[in-house]
Amino acid sequence: MADPGVHAIVSEQRQLLNLAYRLLGSLADAEDVLQETYARWYALSPDQRDTIESPGAWLTRVAGRICLDLLGSARVRRERYVGEWIPEPLPDRAEWGGGPDPADRVTLDESVTMAFLVVLEQMTPAERVSFVLHDVYRFPFAEVADIVGRSPAACRQLATSARRRIRASRRDEIPAARQADVVRDFKQAWEAQDIQALIALLDPAAVMVADGGGQVGTVLKPVEGREQIARYLIGIGKIAPDLTIIARTVNGRPGLVATLRGVAVTVAAFEVENDQITRIWAVRNPEKLKPWRAAGQDQD
Numbered sequence: 001m002a003d004p005g006v007h008a009i010v011s012e013q014r015q016l017l018n019l020a021y022r023l024l025g026s027l028a029d030a031e032d033v034l035q036e037t038y039a040r041w042y043a044l045s046p047d048q049r050d051t052i053e054s055p056g057a058w059l060t061r062v063a064g065r066i067c068l069d070l071l072g073s074a075r076v077r078r079e080r081y082v083g084e085w086i087p088e089p090l091p092d093r094a095e096w097g098g099g100p101d102p103a104d105r106v107t108l109d110e111s112v113t114m115a116f117l118v119v120l121e122q123m124t125p126a127e128r129v130s131f132v133l134h135d136v137y138r139f140p141f142a143e144v145a146d147i148v149g150r151s152p153a154a155c156r157q158l159a160t161s162a163r164r165r166i167r168a169s170r171r172d173e174i175p176a177a178r179q180a181d182v183v184r185d186f187k188q189a190w191e192a193q194d195i196q197a198l199i200a201l202l203d204p205a206a207v208m209v210a211d212g213g214g215q216v217g218t219v220l221k222p223v224e225g226r227e228q229i230a231r232y233l234i235g236i237g238k239i240a241p242d243l244t245i246i247a248r249t250v251n252g253r254p255g256l257v258a259t260l261r262g263v264a265v266t267v268a269a270f271e272v273e274n275d276q277i278t279r280i281w282a283v284r285n286p287e288k289l290k291p292w293r294a295a296g297q298d299q300d
Contacts, residue, residue: 012056014105015137016063021106022132023067024074025087025117027291030106033070037063057143064129064147071125082214084222086281087117088288089267092249108252111136114269114281117251119169123162130155131162171273179272180247180254186270186277187245187256193237195230202226203276213285216265229280257292264292 016037020030040062041049052058078085090106110116111132120128126148133139133147134155141152141159148155174182182201189197208229212218223229237243243265246257250269258266267289271279283289 012059015056016059017105018107019060019132019137020063020067021090022111022117022120022136023064023129024070025121026288027088027090027106028287029070033063033066036066060139061143061147064133065149068125068129068148071128075125082212083218083220084209084211085121085213086209086211086283086288087114087121089114089250089255089269089281089283089292090252091292092252095249108249110252112251113253114251115169115171115271115279116166118281119166123165124158126150126155127158127162127165130158131166134159135163171271171278174272174275176254178275179270182272182275182277183254183256183270184247187247190233190237191245193234195234198230198233199226201277202229203273203278206276206278206280208232208280208282210282211285211288213287215286216284218282218284264289267292 013034017030017034020033021027024030024033037059041055041059044052049055090108090112092108106112120132123131129148130141130144133144134141141155144155144159145152148158150158186198186201189201204226205224206226206229208219208223210218210223212220219232223232240260242260244259246259248255248257248267250257250267253269255270256268257264258268265284267283269281269283270277286293
C-alpha cells in the first residue's frame, strides 16, 4: 500500500509553510518547522502512520506545537537581539522574478501584511497560535485546544483577546492602488532629496522602525515624528548616493526596495492612512533579505 505520507507532503506542504510563517514571522524558521514536522512523521513506524486517519491534520498539529515552542523561545532570543525586530518581508515573485523559492508558497493576503504581523508579535504565544489557527485557518477550538494544550474555552478566550488587539490596531487604510501612489510619491521625494515633500507625505505622528539585526548599520530605536524621519532619510541619501530605489510589493502591499549594485540592502513596508504614511518598517538584516537577494532584480 502506498505511504499516505507521500500524499500528505504534496498536499499539505504549502499550508504548513503558510501557517508557520504567519505564526513565526520568519520564512527561515517556517522552513525549519516544515522540515522538523516531516522528520517527526517519518520517525513513526509504518504501523503508527497507518493508524493516523488524517495525515494532514496530524502534520498541522505537530507544526502548530513546534511553532508554539519556538514562539516561547523567540521571546528570550529577541531580548538579546540588537535593535528592533521586524518580521521577515516577503517578495511578490510575479514582479520580482527569480526561480522557485519557499516565498513562492506563501499566500500574500491580509494575514501577512507587515502591519498584521507586527500586531501578532505583540501577542503571547498562546494568543497568537489560538487566533491564527481559529480566525485565519478556521480550525474549531476543540482542535486548537489539542495544539495549544489548553481547554477549548481557554483557547476561545485567547482568540478573543487577540481579536481585540487586532481591532485596536486597525487603521482606515486606503485602497492598494492609492497606497501605491503615496509610496511612489514618497520614493520620488526621497530620490529628489526633497525634505518638504517627504514631510508632507508623512503623518505628524509617523514612526519608522528599522531592523539591522546588529549585522549592518541602522538606527537602533524607532524614529518618531515626520520631521525626524524626513531628516533621517535625507541623511541616508547623502551618505549612500548610489542607492537605487525600486517600487515593489512587500507582503502583499506597496513597498520599496533599496538596492546597491543590484543587491537588495533594504526592504521597506508601509502603513498608509488618509493619504499619509503612518508607519515605515525598514528591514536591513541580510539574513531576512535572502529571498530578495536570491531573486532576479530587474530595476525600474
